[in-house]
Amino acid sequence: MLHLSSHDASKRSIILSVRPQVQSAEGALPRVALESTVIAHGLPYPHNLRLARRLEAHVREHGAEPATIAILHGELRAGLTDSELHYLATATTVRKVSRRDLPIVVAQKLDGATTVASTMFIAHRFGIEVFATGGIGGVHRGTVFDVSADLPELAQTPVTVVCAGAKAILDLPATLEWLETHGVTVLGYGTDQFPAFYSRESGLTVDARVDSPAEVAAIVRAKRQLGMTSGLLVCVPVPAAAELPAQAVEPFIQQALSEADQRGIRGKAITPFLLARVSELTGEASLRTNLALLENNARVAAQIAVALTER
Template identity: 70%
Template sequence: MSQPTQPLVALESTVISHGLPYPQNLELARSMEATIREHGAIPRTVGIIGGQLVAGLDDSQIVHLATAPHVRKVSRRDLPVVVARGEDGATTVAATMWIAHRFGIQVFATGGIGGVHRGGPFDVSADLQELAQTPVIVVCAGAKAILDLPATLEYLETHGVTVVGLGTDVFPAFYSRDSGLPVDIRCDSADEVARLWRAKQALGLPGGLLVAVPVPEAHEIPAAEIEPAIQQAVAEAEARQLRSAEVTPFLLSRLAELTGERSVQTNIALLQNNARAAAEIAVALASSTPSSSLA
């Protein structure tokens, strides 16, 4: 008989070091962990300290990443660099997925995944390829609204990533609950998501599962309201000729300015909501039985 698994939930650390200013970043990191505990799961914030991969930062390490001036933003490609040099690193979605899987964690809560950027040249986040190859359930509020959402969903379909709407038939657009684009399948409970994940494992299919959770209605910024600000921010990024890793931080920061920090408050609300949903999925997964056959 297999041993029961613990209901673990991974959390990224980029939001701590590069997402919000101090002390907002520290407050959010602690409150997300508290939310996960309140819903019966165990938080495991992921980061790199002195070149060591950590899946379960203690409070002093979280404080360090929230306050240290030179913490590297780490995607998969950067992992050997920070390890070889003994550096501190805050992990993106892609790197958090890889480390979570390495430590046996099956569920990961984030804000919004990266994706295909608007306009050209063709720019695709490493998050999408990680979803295609690393077996982790990623709970998010969809892809960041600054992206080309139809192209992002097309990329995920091409690479065999099932997109689940938790309590919704449509793909959320981060700040907004409805992008107008359909998800692959709707699940109305954590148990349904757990069964879907078990079926994927039994089939031997590679890669992760993307679970999209709409931002709470009280904190939503409707698409029609946020889109003009997004278009302005994207145009400014193009005028500055920003590329690759420079683009997303600029766009999110500019949106915060254009919306009078409303986008930041929405971001915090959806992060907390995703942490709750991920905890419920982790608990359901820990209490479910792995499929032994497809019969």
């Protein structure tokens, strides 16, 4: 394990730990960041550990090196050993960490699993340009004031995020409006539409369609040349065989939303509740879709990371 620290005196106490990169014949492999909330809080054991291993395997199979992001004993980590993945999958004291939680977890030397926002923040500190996740957070239905921390992170952190759009439980039109207002470019990978997480189409358009990793890489390079500091959102539709059509899943989302309102579930508890409840109502069909899109996004992200190293 290599230990890195900032040269800035104000940041010198922050410990960054990164596993040595695997070497190819040409040199260090490109890296793809993976979040850890899905391991510690998204699935029960042993399904969470199996998924974590599969995601890392998909990245490696497509020529890149996985860097699962987490905080262990207050250290920011990019790349975990298998025993560390097992710890995240089984421990009950791992905190769910978004950007606002980072100084608390670091100062108190706690263990933390990273959300989209905090994974982006940490990945950027390690110089990792590509990040694969499931679906981003966004604007919640019924209120324009409940906005996920994922969105402002996308507006200020230059990481390419590969996802299946925003989670279908959210207000997708409002989420896209927020991204447009704050200058976040949204690409459709092999599609002209913004994917709706479980569903391949939402009826909402993206800023541009791309059909290959090389096209994404060209846009990333153009953003660098322009000096833009926002993230780039690459939206990949869930594989057709695993899709849940929007008209089929929407009634279950509405039921879950109604139950959350009746129970007074709010804030950061709402998304985990809705995803779990939709999974129950669909007989775990939505969970299977979620797993399929996570694995597909890891493959695409690795291909983009490799393309960024080519000229």
